[in-house]
Amino acid sequence: MFTIADRIAESNRYEDENIPYNAKVVNAIGWNSSNFDNAFIIPYQISEELAVTSVLGKLNHAKQIMVSHNIKHIILRFVDRIHYVFPQTFDSFVKDFGDGSEEKGAFPHEAINSSNYEEVLTQTTPFPHTAFHSSLKGINTLIETQYNEYVDDEQKFNNRWDYFKYYNEQDTVIMIKPIRNQIILFARFKIDMIHSVSAASNAAAAKFVSCYFPSLFTGYPPYPDFDIHADYFISKY
Structure with missing residues (x-):
């Protein structure tokens, strides 16, 4: 699994080297895996070479599990796709x-x-x-x-x-296509969907983006977008 993760990490690099990219972390995405698959996978990720370094939530219902390879120096990030959507099959x-x-x-x-x-x-x-x-x-x-x-x-x-x-x-x-479509959807609003661990996290991110960049959202008042180069702290005196 880590051999494949190594290839994925390299192939996912941006053509523009100036864009920050963490090649050490590779996402392993499942569906309802936190309730089922992880029970069969995670116990085999503990050895002299492997270690579970982080668990977000309970192990039998974790939103995120990080497994590191001590030799390849790659981290597999196990996340459950079901946490990124409202309850559905x-x-x-x-x-x-x-x-x-x-x-x-x-x-x-x-x-x-x-x-x-x-x-x-x-x-x-x-x-x-x-x-x-x-x-x-x-x-x-x-x-x-x-x-x-x-x-x-x-x-x-x-x-x-x-x-x-x-x-x-x-x-x-x-x-593959549904996940890619969701990633593209959130990217329109300058949100890295996979960076978070739940639909609630992405919803909160979208709320803050709407405050700074209202033009990205339809139906919002025509307020100007936040200008990072503007001086908003000029003294009024």
């Missing part, structure tokens, strides 16, 4: 901030378990439509047209294992 986040092209696909989660996964996933035929029935919801989660789309997708792979890997990778892939 993953599908809603992708729909609200994406461009409509992001699709994860479908997989019958109840069709496999710890006992049968090898036998089931090595098969080369698509899952039957009945496999998508949800015992929790009491319905089949795919209508006929959706199932046909799944069959078309699965047939592009050698077996169910390969499709399953693709399906899991889509969790990451379909987050």
